Amino acid sequence: ASTLGAAAAQSGRYFGTAIASGKLGDGTYTGIANREFNMITAENEMKIDATEPNQGQFNFTNADRIYNWATQNGKRMRGHTLAWHNQQPGWMQSLSGSALRQAMINHINGVLNHYKGKIPYWDVVNEAYADGNSGGRRDSNLQRTGNDWIEVAFRTARAADPSAKLCYNDYNIDNWTWAKTQGVYNMVKDFKSRGVPIDCVGLQSHFNGNSPYNSNYRTTISQFAALGVDVAITELDIQGGSASTYASVVNDCLAVSRCIGITVWGVRDSDSWLGANTTPLLFDSSGNKKAAYNSVLNAL
Numbered sequence: 001a002s003t004l005g006a007a008a009a010q011s012g013r014y015f016g017t018a019i020a021s022g023k024l025g026d027g028t029y030t031g032i033a034n035r036e037f038n039m040i041t042a043e044n045e046m047k048i049d050a051t052e053p054n055q056g057q058f059n060f061t062n063a064d065r066i067y068n069w070a071t072q073n074g075k076r077m078r079g080h081t082l083a084w085h086n087q088q089p090g091w092m093q094s095l096s097g098s099a100l101r102q103a104m105i106n107h108i109n110g111v112l113n114h115y116k117g118k119i120p121y122w123d124v125v126n127e128a129y130a131d132g133n134s135g136g137r138r139d140s141n142l143q144r145t146g147n148d149w150i151e152v153a154f155r156t157a158r159a160a161d162p163s164a165k166l167c168y169n170d171y172n173i174d175n176w177t178w179a180k181t182q183g184v185y186n187m188v189k190d191f192k193s194r195g196v197p198i199d200c201v202g203l204q205s206h207f208n209g210n211s212p213y214n215s216n217y218r219t220t221i222s223q224f225a226a227l228g229v230d231v232a233i234t235e236l237d238i239q240g241g242s243a244s245t246y247a248s249v250v251n252d253c254l255a256v257s258r259c260i261g262i263t264v265w266g267v268r269d270s271d272s273w274l275g276a277n278t279t280p281l282l283f284d285s286s287g288n289k290k291a292a293y294n295s296v297l298n299a300l
């Protein structure tokens with residue numbers, strides 16, 4: 001196969017990218033994205049501040065721009081994200097307690113009502129665990145509504161769109177030895193044992209000097225999969241763009257049948273949230289294929 005999407009499809013997987021609605025008029029950008037990728041995540045447009053800027057008033061203008069572009073080009077989407085402590089609209093930031101809990105439920109229902117049956121995977125909850133050695137939850141306004149907020153979010157999402165696969169997504173849960181990884185693993189295990197509806201875990205996989213790729217990544221993927229959930233690599237970028245590290249990530253996913261696909265967090269280095277100078281992606285800022293691109297294509 002000569003593209004990332006077609007190469008991933010050889011093993012029944014997908015290869016995706018994050019897309020920004022503001023760049024859909026850039027022909028170089030859309031040309032690469034349309035050619036290479038078959039799964040799309042909205043980089044910001046499906047987040048809470050974008051889709052419910054005023055309480056109870058939903059706005060899907062930019063989210064639908066991406067959805068329509070993806071669909072018209074035969075691509076599926078990962079929905080990102082329904083409940084998160086970041087990128088909350090101002091009105092939500094100022095809520096707490098039962099009012100915030102109800103607002104979270106209403107938000108999930110509002111977004112999933114709009115996209116019911118149209119988006120196969122959703123990051124229902126994003127980044128709910130703490131960094132460091134606690135292995136516990138991150139403090140946030142949502143966490144302060146009660147420890148059951150995550151399972152309430154998943155149950156709400158299941159009822160709102162029974163056809164969607166529901167994922168928990170986080171960063172720094174790639175290294176099996178880290179307390180944060182174990183905390184999320186124990187949550188998923190608990191959810192599966194109690195029948196809380198969860199179908200997948202998203203490993204963001206933002207690799208850099210402080211949280212580098214580790215060879216136990218394959219163990220992490222297979223341990224989550226053994227709990228009975230799919231695993232997706234959801235926001236891959238590797239600062240410095242090491243071709244061999246990119247190949248290791250691909251090989252680790254291919255080694256686990258329940259690792260269903262890989263999404264890189266942007267098209268060209270100039271599109272990266274980390275800045276072009278960190279060279280973390282598969283295409284350079286001019287849109288040329290990098291060594292990392294060839295490495296990924298060969299590994300798939």
Ligand code: XIL
Pocket residue numbers: 043044126171204235273
């Ligand atoms: C980032 C976007 O790439 C930026 O454009 C935005 O300013 C901030 O959010 N984890 C996530 C993503 O789950 O939503 C974040 O995306 C990157 C980290």
